[in-house]
Amino acid sequence: MNHRFPLPDSLAELRNYVNGEFVATGKLFANVSPINGAVLAQVHEADAALADRAVKSAKAALDGPWGSMSVAERAAVLDKVADAIERRYDEFVAAEVADTGRSIEQARTLDVYRGVANFRTFADLVKVAGGETYDMRTASGHDVMNYTVRKPHGVIAIISPWNLPLLLLTWKVAPALACGNTVVVKPSEETPSSATLLAQVMDEAGVPPGVFNLLHGFGPDSAGEFLTGHPDIDAITFTGESSTGSTIMKVAAEGVKEVSFELGGKNAAVVFADADFDAAVAGVIRSSFTNSGQVCLCSERVYVERPIFDRFVAALKEKAEALKVGYPDEPGVDMGPLISKGHRDKVLSYYKLALEEGATLVCGGGVPAFGDERDEGAFVQPTIWTGLPDTARCVREEVFGPVCHIAPFDTDEEVIARVNDSPYGLAASVWTTSLKRAHNVSRRLRTGITWVNTWFLRDLRTPFGGAKQSGLGREGGQYSLDFYSEISNISIQL
Numbered sequence: 209m210n211h212r213f214p215l216p217d218s219l220a221e222l223r224n225y226v227n228g229e230f231v232a233t234g235k236l237f238a239n240v241s242p243i244n245g246a247v248l249a250q251v252h253e254a255d256a257a258l259a260d261r262a263v264k265s266a267k268a269a270l271d272g273p274w275g276s277m278s279v280a281e282r283a284a285v286l287d288k289v290a291d292a293i294e295r296r297y298d299e300f301v302a303a304e305v306a307d308t309g310r311s312i313e314q315a316r317t318l319d320v321y322r323g324v325a326n327f328r329t330f331a332d333l334v335k336v337a338g339g340e341t342y343d344m345r346t347a348s349g350h351d352v353m354n355y356t357v358r359k360p361h362g363v364i365a366i367i368s369p370w371n372l373p374l375l376l377l378t379w380k381v382a383p384a385l386a387c388g389n390t391v392v393v394k395p396s397e398e399t400p401s402s403a404t405l406l407a408q409v410m411d412e413a414g415v416p417p418g419v420f421n422l423l424h425g426f427g428p429d430s431a432g433e434f435l436t437g438h439p440d441i442d443a444i445t446f447t448g449e450s451s452t453g454s455t456i457m458k459v460a461a462e463g464v465k466e467v468s469f470e471l472g473g474k475n476a477a478v479v480f481a482d483a484d485f486d487a488a489v490a491g492v493i494r495s496s497f498t499n500s501g502q503v504c505l506c507s508e509r510v511y512v513e514r515p516i517f518d519r520f521v522a523a524l525k526e527k528a529e530a531l532k533v534g535y536p537d538e539p540g541v542d543m544g545p546l547i548s549k550g551h552r553d554k555v556l557s558y559y560k561l562a563l564e565e566g567a568t569l570v571c572g573g574g575v576p577a578f579g580d581e582r583d584e585g586a587f588v589q590p591t592i593w594t595g596l597p598d599t600a601r602c603v604r605e606e607v608f609g610p611v612c613h614i615a616p617f618d619t620d621e622e623v624i625a626r627v628n629d630s631p632y633g634l635a636a637s638v639w640t641t642s643l644k645r646a647h648n649v650s651r652r653l654r655t656g657i658t659w660v661n662t663w664f665l666r667d668l669r670t671p672f673g674g675a676k677q678s679g680l681g682r683e684g685g686q687y688s689l690d691f692y693s694e695i696s697n698i699s700i701q702l
């Protein structure tokens with residue numbers, strides 16, 4: 209089947225990248241468009257032997273020219289990578305659009321934009337990263353000075369998901385390289401393209417062979433597992449589903465490897481009656497339906513103070529029904545497809561379950577009918593439910609689709625308890641014009657991130673990560689530099 213949103217010519221075939229060379233394995237899997245099910249390209253799946261070569265080349269590269277570069281030289285390489293992404297911006301946009309079906313506008317202003325920003329930010333931050341020093345005098349009168357130095361951990365395994373492919377991959381690659389590590393990355397099997405372009409860019413930017421390696425494939429019994437289970441990996445960073453994080457953590461425990469996890473969420477938006485009503489409606493539309501709900505930060509639980517509940521539900525319904533679901537280049541398109549038909553089956557199973565659990569369907573709940581090739585794709589309607597108890601599975605489990613449940617609440621204490629009654633604790637957004645309430649509620653929510661009167665507004669220097677089953681550790685700014693460094697103390701008797 210032809211495709212109006214093909215991969216750029218540079219990605220006719222998707223190979224692994226190991227020790228500075230693009231490697232074919234001949235064991236192929238298809239990269240499929242979620243717009244119409246067309247095959248975009250064939251991908252060479254890495255086997256255990258190639259994973260071993262990738263890790264060994266990454267280990268060897270630590271002792272090559274990369275290992276002897278100054279911080280400023282490494283930062284300059286990261287800036288060159290950012291320059292190279294900018295030169296090939298349109299190809300990166302095309303790759304993200306082809307793999308995910310998202311709007312060109314989103315790929316330009318969020319995905320690829322952040323890909324560049326991740327490299328620039330960590331190039332800047334690593335140049336000004338400092339250490340600690342302490343002077344002390346012992347009981348026996350010796351003067352001692354302690355100071356810290358940052359060393360790379362070594363080889364970092366980076367496993368990334370399909371929902372924001374380039375953004376989330378580079379969010380980890382940039383600081384890992386800034387700190388002097390070498391990396392082996394395994395992007396999602398659903399979105400192999402922008403990672404392959406990134407490998408081309410690394411080549412162009414003069415990153416020495418072995419410093420950046422790319423393996424294509426799946427998780428279990430494939431590239432993901434071969435990589436995370438490799439004994440020469442020094443640390444693992446992962447973004448994806450909580451249950452996958454748990455599996456990887458068990459593997460990491462065998463070798464006592466450091467891990468950093470950004471996992472799932474069942475995030476809440478809390479709308480108080482004193483909120484700027486229109487801003488809150490627009491904000492919740494964004495937080496529930498951006499990227500077809502496929503952002504770990506999306507709000508799937510919306511709590512609205514009772515005096516404005518009916519009005520809010522009606523306003524959200526009107527706006528959700530007006531969302532334009534369609535092609536990546538349609539003017540004003542708001543939502544593309546889900547990532548795959550497999551994921552659509554999962555989301556639709558929740559649409560069905562919600563009704564079985566007694567939900568009132570406010571809007572959506574099904575699949576849009578286009579009457580064209582898109583009926584072979586992975587589209588679903590934006591969906592809103594009300595009427596479920598907080599114990600319902602649809603209110604507790606992450607759907608990862610364009611859906612939210614809206615429930616009324618009466619008091620601040622009550623809503624804080626209900627938001628916190630979740631196995632997850634990634635993000636929340638609070639909508640209020642009361643400064644006091646904004647502070648008081650935000651600091652009592654058990655989440656890694658709370659936005660007030662906004663959502664997904666990111667300063668890359670801030671700590672990013674989740675509480676409870678939403679993650680382990682923090683990345684962002686100094687937190688990334690700390691995770692990707694072995695911080696060593698040197699103690700000198702003067």
Ligand SMILES: NC(=O)C1=CN([C@@H]2O[C@H](COP(=O)(O)OP(=O)(O)OC[C@H]3O[C@@H](n4cnc5c(N)ncnc54)[C@H](O)[C@@H]3O)[C@@H](O)[C@H]2O)C=CC1
Nearest residue numbers: 368369395396426427428432433448449452471472504608
């Ligand atoms: N950021 C988030 O919160 C995300 C949540 N999801 C949710 O997870 C569900 C499953 O989607 P998946 O793509 O299968 O997510 P996943 O968490 O299984 O996959 C994410 C990455 O981990 C890799 N992986 C999977 N199993 C692995 C293993 N045992 N060892 C090493 N690597 C492994 C995958 O190949 C992929 O690169 C989705 O339906 C969605 O609900 C998916 C992606 C991101």
Ligand SMILES: O=C(O)/C=C/C=C(\O)C(=O)O
Nearest residue numbers: 371447470503504505666
């Ligand atoms: O770093 C960001 O700005 C976005 C992060 C989003 C995720 O981690 C996710 O959706 O999985």
